[in-house]
Amino acid sequence: MDWLNNLSATQQFAIFTAVKILAAFAILMTMVAYIVLVERRVCAFMQDRLGPNRVGPFGLLQPVADGVKSFFKEEFTPAHVRKIYFILAPAIALMPAILNLAVIPFGSQIGRQPMVLANLNVGILYTFGIVSLGVYSIVLAGYAANSKYPFLGGIRSSAQMISYEISMGMSVIPVFLLVGSLNLNDVIGYQTHGLFSWLVFKQPLAFAIFLGAAFAETNRTPFDLPEAEQELAGGYNIEYSSIKFALFFMGEYANMILASAMMVTLFFGGWTLPWFGLDQTATTLLGGIAHIAIFLAKVFLFLLGFIWVRWMWPRFRYDQLMDLGWRRFLPLALANIVVTAVILWLRS
Amino acid sequence: MSLPDILFYVFAALTLLCGVLVIANPFSRNPVTSAMFLVLTIISMAGLFVLLHAFFLAAVQILVYAGAVMVLFLFVIMLLDLKDEERRRIKKFSLIGGLVSVGSIVTIFVKSILAAQPGANLSAPMLEGETAALGKLLFTQYLLPFEVVSVLLLVAMVGVILLSKKDLK
Numbered sequence: 328m329d330w331l332n333n334l335s336a337t338q339q340f341a342i343f344t345a346v347k348i349l350a351a352f353a354i355l356m357t358m359v360a361y362i363v364l365v366e367r368r369v370c371a372f373m374q375d376r377l378g379p380n381r382v383g384p385f386g387l388l389q390p391v392a393d394g395v396k397s398f399f400k401e402e403f404t405p406a407h408v409r410k411i412y413f414i415l416a417p418a419i420a421l422m423p424a425i426l427n428l429a430v431i432p433f434g435s436q437i438g439r440q441p442m443v444l445a446n447l448n449v450g451i452l453y454t455f456g457i458v459s460l461g462v463y464s465i466v467l468a469g470y471a472a473n474s475k476y477p478f479l480g481g482i483r484s485s486a487q488m489i490s491y492e493i494s495m496g497m498s499v500i501p502v503f504l505l506v507g508s509l510n511l512n513d514v515i516g517y518q519t520h521g522l523f524s525w526l527v528f529k530q531p532l533a534f535a536i537f538l539g540a541a542f543a544e545t546n547r548t549p550f551d552l553p554e555a556e557q558e559l560a561g562g563y564n565i566e567y568s569s570i571k572f573a574l575f576f577m578g579e580y581a582n583m584i585l586a587s588a589m590m591v592t593l594f595f596g597g598w599t600l601p602w603f604g605l606d607q608t609a610t611t612l613l614g615g616i617a618h619i620a621i622f623l624a625k626v627f628l629f630l631l632g633f634i635w636v637r638w639m640w641p642r643f644r645y646d647q648l649m650d651l652g653w654r655r656f657l658p659l660a661l662a663n664i665v666v667t668a669v670i671l672w673l674r675s
Numbered sequence: 676m677s678l679p680d681i682l683f684y685v686f687a688a689l690t691l692l693c694g695v696l697v698i699a700n701p702f703s704r705n706p707v708t709s710a711m712f713l714v715l716t717i718i719s720m721a722g723l724f725v726l727l728h729a730f731f732l733a734a735v736q737i738l739v740y741a742g743a744v745m746v747l748f749l750f751v752i753m754l755l756d757l758k759d760e761e762r763r764r765i766k767k768f769s770l771i772g773g774l775v776s777v778g779s780i781v782t783i784f785v786k787s788i789l790a791a792q793p794g795a796n797l798s799a800p801m802l803e804g805e806t807a808a809l810g811k812l813l814f815t816q817y818l819l820p821f822e823v824v825s826v827l828l829l830v831a832m833v834g835v836i837l838l839s840k841k842d843l844k
Contacts, residue, residue: 412707447730448730448805448806449730449731449734449806452730452731452734452735452738452806453730453734455734455738455742456721456734456735456737456738456741456742457737458742459737459738459741459742459743459746460737460741460742462742462746463714463746466746466749466750466753467711469753470707470749470753478753481753482750482753482754485746485747485749485750486750488746489743489746489747492742492743496738509806
């Protein structure tokens with residue numbers, strides 16, 4: 328390790344950041360692969376089936392088999408598609424999730440390295456900015472396919488995602504009124520004073536709205552109208568095959584993981600636990616790893632929730648979706664902002 | 676040249692290139708392509724804001740313009756049938772009119788920028804990307820313009836509701 332200490336601060340920063348980026352990216356991709364398996368096993372369990380259990384012990388090698396399969400399937404490009412957009416759309420499907428990984432604090436620190444890639448002072452705004460770009464992959468896929476059902480899926484998703492983005496953005500404003508900062512590390516710092524300082528207990532309404540909007544933003548049931556199989560035969564991704572289809576699929580799960588990570592960070596104390604002094608910055612290697620494990624465990628619980636809801640609930644009708652977003656979530660979120668602001672003003 | 680300098684030239688070149696491709700793309704006259712290049716222009720401008728340490732502006736630029744306004748643009752473009760637009764010839768009158776108006780705006784900008792003497796007497800940036808400082812300025816010193824802009828948006832909204840209602844009662 329001698330050569331490491333001899334390097335300049337900038338070089339050390341570059342090396343450590345590169346290592347952290349690689350590790351975070353690898354963990355995200357592994358999670359994407361395995362959450363698909365978890366989804367299939369959980370869904371099978373709920374429907375009294377076995378699910379994929381043949382490849383490897385308990386079906387644990389199924390994601391590898393799926394990956395290999397989607398690479399080797401014939402990649403078919405229909406004649407009537409708009410070529411450039413047809414290639415561009417799946418290519419940008421994974422991008423928002425990966426870009427958002429940069430600001431999520433996934434642990435306290437290991438050694439002297441903070442476990443966050445970029446400690447931005449506008450972390451949450453960055454997240455929302457990137458999330459709002461997520462709609463392009465679906466809209467462009469719908470447009471590129473140049474046929475009716477994918478197009479309807481694209482149109483649906485653009486209206487849906489813009490509507491719910493507004494509720495989502497409004498729902499977290501009370502959180503930042505309380506914390507007094509847009510930095511995600513400060514948000515976690517605010518939640519280190521016991522279990523009931525977790526923002527889910529202080530802002531339950533904000534959390535409920537954020538949760539609903541997160542389902543809509545990730546296009547998961549009960550808001551999966553862009554791909555509604557029964558009406559649109561698969562929606563925006565009908566014309567896609569092979570690895571291009573798999574990229575949309577992976578994008579959906581990566582978005583789900585990032586939405587869970589955001590909820591854990593904003594409302595459930597991030598990498599902290601209020602017991603055994605686990606809410607302080609780690610001083611030992613073991614403590615640092617424990618924090619990352621806590622964070623991943625919390626994210627995993629949310630992912631199970633996402634999966635559970637998908638196999639329990641039917642889909643909303645489109646007018647119900649718009650009604651919920653604009654006439655329920657938005658006024659509630661605005662009222663929540665006003666109430667929180669007034670309470671803070673009276674207290675100060 | 677340090678890294679921020681290089682990044683400045685990269686983002687500035689990208690902004691200009693994509694901006695030109697929005698209005699005069701030699702390869703495609705597809706309105707969706709123009710809209711997508713406008714998205715790229717906006718994103719590279721956000722990069723320039725980051726280099727100026729205006730993180731809040733950069734994030735809001737992407738959130739509002741690239742993420743919301745341009746999606747609505749795409750939405751409208753896709754719903755309208757714009758096949759005619761791709762075939763439409765550029766008329767001489769509109770070409771001259773456009774060039775004249777762009778020329779006069781450029782003259783105004785260049786004159787005011789030169790009058791402000793760029794580089795000389797630069798004070799340290801007051802905001803430094805601090806959201807709280809920006810909020811304080813907006814709600815104290817610039818309260819009136821801020822409120823006027825929001826009234827303007829309200830007027831636009833009322834106008835849209837009026838236009839979209841078929842029978843006015």
